[in-house]
Amino acid sequence: MTPGGTRAGEDAEDLDIEEVLALVNDGHGHTPPTHGDSVPAPAPRPQSSGGHGKDGGHRATRWPDAREIAAQAARAAVKAARRAPVSVPLDAALGLTLAAPLTALTDLPSFDTSAMDGWAIAGPGPWAVREEGVLAGHADAAALTDGEAVRIATGARIPPDTTAVLRSEHGHTDAKGRLHADRDIEPGQDIRPRGQECRTGDHLLATGTIVTPAVLGLAAAAGYDTLTAVPRPRVEVLVLGDELLTEGLPHDGLIRDALGPMLPPWLRALGAEIVAVRRLGDSAKALQKALGTSSADLVVTTGGTAAGPVDHVHPTLDRMGAELLVDGVAVRPGHPMLLARLKEDQHLVGLPGNPLAAVSGLLTLAEPLLRTLAARPAPESYTLPLKEAVHGHPYDTRLVPVVLRGDHAVPLHYHGPAMLRGMAAADALAVVPPGGARAGQETALLDLPWAAAGIEVCFT
Numbered sequence: 337m338t339p340g341g342t343r344a345g346e347d348a349e350d351l352d353i354e355e356v357l358a359l360v361n362d363g364h365g366h367t368p369p370t371h372g373d374s375v376p377a378p379a380p381r382p383q384s385s386g387g388h389g390k391d392g393g394h395r396a397t398r399w400p401d402a403r404e405i406a407a408q409a410a411r412a413a414v415k416a417a418r419r420a421p422v423s424v425p426l427d428a429a430l431g432l433t434l435a436a437p438l439t440a441l442t443d444l445p446s447f448d449t450s451a452m453d454g455w456a457i458a459g460p461g462p463w464a465v466r467e468e469g470v471l472a473g474h475a476d477a478a479a480l481t482d483g484e485a486v487r488i489a490t491g492a493r494i495p496p497d498t499t500a501v502l503r504s505e506h507g508h509t510d511a512k513g514r515l516h517a518d519r520d521i522e523p524g525q526d527i528r529p530r531g532q533e534c535r536t537g538d539h540l541l542a543t544g545t546i547v548t549p550a551v552l553g554l555a556a557a558a559g560y561d562t563l564t565a566v567p568r569p570r571v572e573v574l575v576l577g578d579e580l581l582t583e584g585l586p587h588d589g590l591i592r593d594a595l596g597p598m599l600p601p602w603l604r605a606l607g608a609e610i611v612a613v614r615r616l617g618d619s620a621k622a623l624q625k626a627l628g629t630s631s632a633d634l635v636v637t638t639g640g641t642a643a644g645p646v647d648h649v650h651p652t653l654d655r656m657g658a659e660l661l662v663d664g665v666a667v668r669p670g671h672p673m674l675l676a677r678l679k680e681d682q683h684l685v686g687l688p689g690n691p692l693a694a695v696s697g698l699l700t701l702a703e704p705l706l707r708t709l710a711a712r713p714a715p716e717s718y719t720l721p722l723k724e725a726v727h728g729h730p731y732d733t734r735l736v737p738v739v740l741r742g743d744h745a746v747p748l749h750y751h752g753p754a755m756l757r758g759m760a761a762a763d764a765l766a767v768v769p770p771g772g773a774r775a776g777q778e779t780a781l782l783d784l785p786w787a788a789a790g791i792e793v794c795f796t
Contacts, residue, residue, distance in 0.1 A: 353419045353566050356435045357411065357711040360544035396664035396671060399700060399733040399767075405662055406675055406701045409683055410708030413633070417681040423562045426555060429547045431607055432565035433711045438541040438551075441559030444533035448494040451526045454503040455485040455515055456495050463515040470495060485515045494527055501526035534558070546712060568609040569709040572632035573599050576639045576648070577689060578618045594691045594756060595638045599698070603636065605785035606703055607710045620648035627656060633682060633709060636702060639689030641672045649674070649686045658684065662701065666732040669753035670696030675705075690753040696735050699765065699782055719778040720745045726779075728772025737762035738781070745781060 397405070421435030449472075450456065456470065457463050459482030469487030470477045477486065479496035486495060494501075500521050507517050534540060540558060545551060547563065555563060573596075580593035593615075600610045611632050616622040618640070627635060640649040653660065653676050661683075662675040670693040674686040683705060687697040707714065723746040726736055737758040738745040745766055750757035766773075767780040 353417075353421065353435070353709075353711055354411075354414050356421065356433065356543060356566055357414055357708065359542075360433065360711050360713050396666045396732075397662050399665055399667040402662045402665045402667075402673075402675070402700055403704045406685075407704040407708045407714075409661055409675065409677060410705045413681040413683065414709060414711075419567065421564050422567045424565050424567075425562055426552050426560065429552065429563045429565055430549065432547045432563070432568065434541060434543055434545045434547065434551075434563065435566050435711075436564040437539055437543050438545070438555060438558065438560075438563075440534040440536055440538045440540055443531040443535050444557055445528050445530060447530050448498075449528045450488045450490055450492050450494060450501050451528045452501055452503045453490050454488060454501050454526065455507060456480060456488045456498040456500075457485045457502050457515070457517075457521070458482050458497050458499050459484075461485075461515060461517050462510070465509065465513060465515050498527070499523055544711065544713070566711040568607055569633045569706050570611045570631070571603050571608040571634045571636060571706070572611050572626075572630050573603070573613045574623065574626055574635060574637045575613065575615045576618060576623065576637055578646070580615070582615075595687070595689075595694055598691070598756075599636065599638070599687075599694070602695075602698060602785075603702070603706070606698075606706045607712065608634070608706050618646040618648065620652055623648050624652045624655065627652065627678060627684065630678075630682070634702065634705060635678070635682070635684045636698075637684065637686045638694060639687070641674055641686040641688055653684070665697075665700055667696055667700060668729045668732045668734045669693035670700065670735070671732065673697035673701060675701045688753070691756045692737075692751065692759055693753040695756075695759055699735070715783060717780060719780050721776045722747060722766065722773055722779050723775065725775045726766065726768050726773045728768050728770055731770050733770065734768040734772075735765045735782070736768055737764075738766045739763050740781075745779065 424432060455463070455465065458480035463483055463485035466484065466486040469489070470492045471489050472491035474492065476493060477495040480486065480498055485502070488494075488501060500523055502515070502517055502521060503526060506519050507515055509515050540554060541551065547565065575593060575596045579590050580596070581590050582593055582596065586592055596613060596615065600613055603610060614626060616626060637649055640647045643650070656678065659677040660674060661677055662673070664671060665673050669690060670688055672688050673696070676684045676686070678684055685697065685701045685705065687694040704714070720740065721744055723741070723744040726734070726747050728734055737748045737751055739748060739761060740763045745764065747766065748758035748762055762784060764784060765782040767782060773779050
């Protein structure tokens with residue numbers, strides 16, 4: 337069996353990701369509530385981009401409901417796919433979720449070691465000092481006899497019959513080379529005994545633990561070369577739009593593509609593996625071919641989700657028989673985002689083309705879906721008072737970039753749908769309820785991945 341531990345006597349290979357996800361949910365209790373295993377019925381198609389008329393017309397999906405639908409869609413995909421955990425080398429496991437408990441494969445430390453640079457001593461002093469010292473990584477040193485000492489390095493194996501380690505700064509040698517202690521010594525002082533941290537077979541970390549740098553260090557120390565983990569969700573990004581430039585300055589009605597450079601690293605920060613980034617322009621034929629041939633768990637498209645003459649996402653999904661789970665969300669910016677099921681284990685998140693609106697769609701739909709596919713717990717929700725009042729939409733939630741200063745969230749300017757200037761300086765997004773929020777009002781916050789856990793932005 338690949339090192340990865342066992343759970344209640346089961347081999348790690350017997351687990352599937354649905355079981356891991358259940359363990360994560362049970363262990364952390366942060367996952368939004370569900371209503372059975374089924375995905376909620378698809379949302380009806382909005383009648384207009386506003387969709388909030390007083391005549392009782394269609395209302396887009398509420399923002400918190402959209403996030404829950406995305407998480408439930410991922411659970412259904414996990415159940416349908418019955419994906420198995422994978423064995424991953426330590427250097428590729430950062431940010432993954434453990435799919436089996438981490439149990440110690442060795443005692444830590446595996447032998448008595450010195451906790452300090454100094455002398456290993458035997459019996460009462462003063463001590464005659466051996467000429468040859470003991471270094472870390474070297475073979476066993478000969479046993480000491482009472483009245484004898486030997487120079488020893490931190491991490492070196494303690495010679496048999498050692499009474500204690502005398503730190504370098506706590507001893508001195510006289511003119512005859514004999515060692516004297518400058519303070520009292522307790523037996524066992526500055527010796528790390530074998531098994532002090534753990535014994536072989538001890539349970540170290542539970543299934544569902546996120547692999548951090550410290551987890552990698554513990555796993556290596558405990559004898560692991562690989563970890564049994566939930567694989568990263570595979571994501572393909574399709575950049576739509578004939579008006580987009582990949583280099584140089586905007587000209588002649590063409591603009592620089594901000595989403596192509598931004599989305600792949602952001603998706604990696606959310607735990608995804610990017611399998612492809614393709615630029616398709618405004619071609620319905622190219623879009624349908626790309627969707628029909630993609631093997632990714634999630635396809636993310638940019639632009640084309642409204643009802644303009646070259647907005648091909650809805651018609652293409654209709655032709656392919658895809659099921660719309662979310663079609664418009666009551667959030668600003670980002671109202672025309674969508675979530676569709678292409679196959680029972682494959683989904684599409686359609687992001688608006690405006691950059692900040694796309695970020696809104698990413699955190700509303702892609703984040704809960706990817707988090708659930710990766711069997712990661714939902715982050716703890718929290719609130720902070722706003723330093724300044726924020727105007728709200730009459731009916732919709734607003735997501736506003738903020739910086740965190742002490743015990744307040746400070747709203748940033750430049751937060752229009754097409755703007756990224758505020759977002760680039762932000763620590764989080766404030767979830768502003770319909771109608772707005774006054775200065776000092778406690779407001780829910782969504783941390784950005786690099787602000788919440790700096791390691792995540794380094795995912796590859």
